[in-house]
Amino acid sequence: MSDSATTTNTDETYEEFLQRVERRHNVGAAAGVLRWDQEVMMPEGGTTARSGQLSALSAIGHELLTDEEMAEWIETLRDADLDDERTAVLREVGREYDRATSVPTDLVEEMSAATSEAHPQWTEAKEESEFETFALALERLVELNREYAEHIDPNRPAYEVLFEEYEPYLGLETADRVLTELREGLVPLIEDVRESDVELASPFDGEYPANDQEELARTVLDELDYDWEHGRLDTAPHPFSTGTQFDARVTTRFDESEPIGALSSTVHEFGHARYTQGLPKEQYGTPLGQSRDLTVHESQSRFWENHVGRSRNFCERLVPLIQDHLPGTEDLSTEALYEAANEVYEDNLIRVEADELTYHLHIVARYEIEREMIGGDLDVQEVPAAWNDTYEEYLGIRPENDAEGCLQDIHWSHGSFGYFPTYSLGSVLAAQIDAAMRDDLDVDGLVADGEFGPIREWLREEIHQHGARYTTGELIERATGEPLTAEYFLDYVESKYSDLYDL
């Protein structure tokens, strides 16, 4: 066979393969719309039908990834000489293919059934604050996940393999290093904050109607130049962002006694949506038009939430917007808003309500516990005690019950183990990106002037436009010039909190 015939065959195979990849992506994106609808729009009684629809799409997506045609295309293409772009697409799809085909269908179904059973048990356990109610289901999920990981790679610790579901390329070693740096840096810093005489307090003590807060959230999104032609804002019980580069939606929620939560969650979700909207449109349907997993996604939300949103200059821009929308805020000052947005909550036990500083000890605690639990070094029955001890050690506070302790988060009930670290990795990366951006841009000056265009453009250029073309590590090094490190994050919080708390 001549060289050109081989090329033609490869081209044809790649074309067929790519069409399949695109179809599968479309099925996944359709499921994304259905899940958005379920959280935001669906009437309560719609659950039965919606579950059926989502199961069907999930099964179809699995078949589109794992059937014989796909196996042949991937085998052929792995032997072919592909350009960089095709190599990247094949790497991403091939990775998913390998994982999906190494796990027996029976196990996948068993896991899906166990998760469906576990979720209501967790809900009940949390309501009753009774870990026992969830313990058996959790044990079962732990066992099944160990088995799952063993099918994928019997030669590595199960937790390492599970972590790669959420962050495929950085490696657990990197996560462990970063989380250790965070723990070592943050535990003493938080102690110093505790011992400081400074007490920051919220200036918000009134009632702030949800409607007013929603108008404010829209104005803030306008200020950041959120692309409304490719997105929308709604309310949801747990804020999230979802969609594609053509339609990246955000949600938030409103606490009528406290407006900062909705503001920061809106800016956080904006960061996620901005990433999604910045993915190349012409690559829709392929990995080159998809985001680079959870670490990078979280870096985008945290960059906007913390490095822009919690800055003094952004607070200065926010004050008149808040005054325009929320009653009784005529006397709000920039400094008061800045302090409230950065207050360290000394006795908060709940991760999703944590401040920027203590947040990571919530993550470290979960990481250590779930790693031991999956590794078999911690019995499921011992989780509540281990949880409470860890909180006491790292944060100096002890949960009084399981609802505010080890039952607070939904992730385990979904059978997700290894997800939590990506939250901290994302924050750490956000600080590293912020530092790299400051080599090119006067970020403070731009935020002060409300000129977010160059910031968005920097992120698009360095991160968004690449989709999943590069592995996480490659993308980080290209954008920031060095591998992931907690150094920038620790510098950033030490400087900010020393100033705020007179340390």
Add this chain to the structure above:
Amino acid sequence: MSDSATTTNTDETYEEFLQRVERRHNVGAAAGVLRWDQEVMMPEGGTTARSGQLSALSAIGHELLTDEEMAEWIETLRDADLDDERTAVLREVGREYDRATSVPTDLVEEMSAATSEAHPQWTEAKEESEFETFALALERLVELNREYAEHIDPNRPAYEVLFEEYEPYLGLETADRVLTELREGLVPLIEDVRESDVELASPFDGEYPANDQEELARTVLDELDYDWEHGRLDTAPHPFSTGTQFDARVTTRFDESEPIGALSSTVHEFGHARYTQGLPKEQYGTPLGQSRDLTVHESQSRFWENHVGRSRNFCERLVPLIQDHLPGTEDLSTEALYEAANEVYEDNLIRVEADELTYHLHIVARYEIEREMIGGDLDVQEVPAAWNDTYEEYLGIRPENDAEGCLQDIHWSHGSFGYFPTYSLGSVLAAQIDAAMRDDLDVDGLVADGEFGPIREWLREEIHQHGARYTTGELIERATGEPLTAEYFLDYVESKYSDLYDL
């Protein structure tokens, strides 16, 4: 092989077949959610991705219906001895299978491409009121639809075959008979109305904010006991209803100078949604849990819109609700509302704005024109003139341009020929159902008392609970005791309009 072994095999085959049918239904229902979202929620820029998602689901649905496994199951089951329920499921799925497999994939793709091209041309033609801009695309769609019909049944006229896409069982002969009865009955009645000295006028001459109208629409849906746990109300440019028995949603739109339009469209869509909500939940995913096509669906919407909604007693219930919600309606009387809701618009050229009486001549006109066009007796180029002549003959009015003439409706640009008759068949069936219901219930008294429960229950019992178990004709005969006839509709309008217009 023993009898019991055969039975077991049949059971297994049926089970596999049914799982496939359910999966395909779920894919279709997912597409329904995506289309709802597209009309109601999606940001403008989402179109490209949404088209990709809908195409993928449509192709997958087609494959799930037509692949080799399905072919074998259907063949096996057609030879087996099935109970009534299974026979009905097989009849419905088999009918779709036969149609889908008789048309070559190339032609389906060609039709899909031609429709995608035709739609913007129709939009442009309508905007410019220039039929020429759409003529070529329409000719192409007509040709492709003829070809399509010939693949399905080369021995019958194409229009007859196309009509069965929308109403599979009644037969074009029945439609033709009913439409002829309507034309013969309505043309003289409308002439009498025209000659009457009575002039009905709307009491609404103010501004009625959309928000107030929306609250009113919600109150009216409450009054009818719309099941909000399994549905929701939104606004859309063209009102529609969609969903499943678990989640049947309605939409409406608001004209701030005229509140009756939104009220009647809300009650109309309520009728559709009520049918969907009344389908048996335990049969979700099978034809026994799906509605009986367009004639019966339209009968449900028209029953509520016209026989309940436009009745004097319902108007009496509406008056205080309107007064509660709309400014400047303190002096509104039942009689004024009743007259406004039933006014015959003498010079209206637009189908979707037509009154209950002239509406059917709009349908008869389209039916005659598209039947001749598909049959080759009317050249596409001659459509505008034929349209205008027909309107002049039947309605005594002549469109001044194509935008208010033959370009007004979207259906042809979607490649839908044969859809229109079902609108009139549905109205006629609504009157027949109304008459049958009156044998069992004091409908007027119940409406006067706001007791809609027995009416809803009658419809559920006689129509909704059966899904697509019976053919259209069987269902009509079971519910009303006789085949479809225009007699009841003509009696109803003659009596109502004689009274209103002193004929």
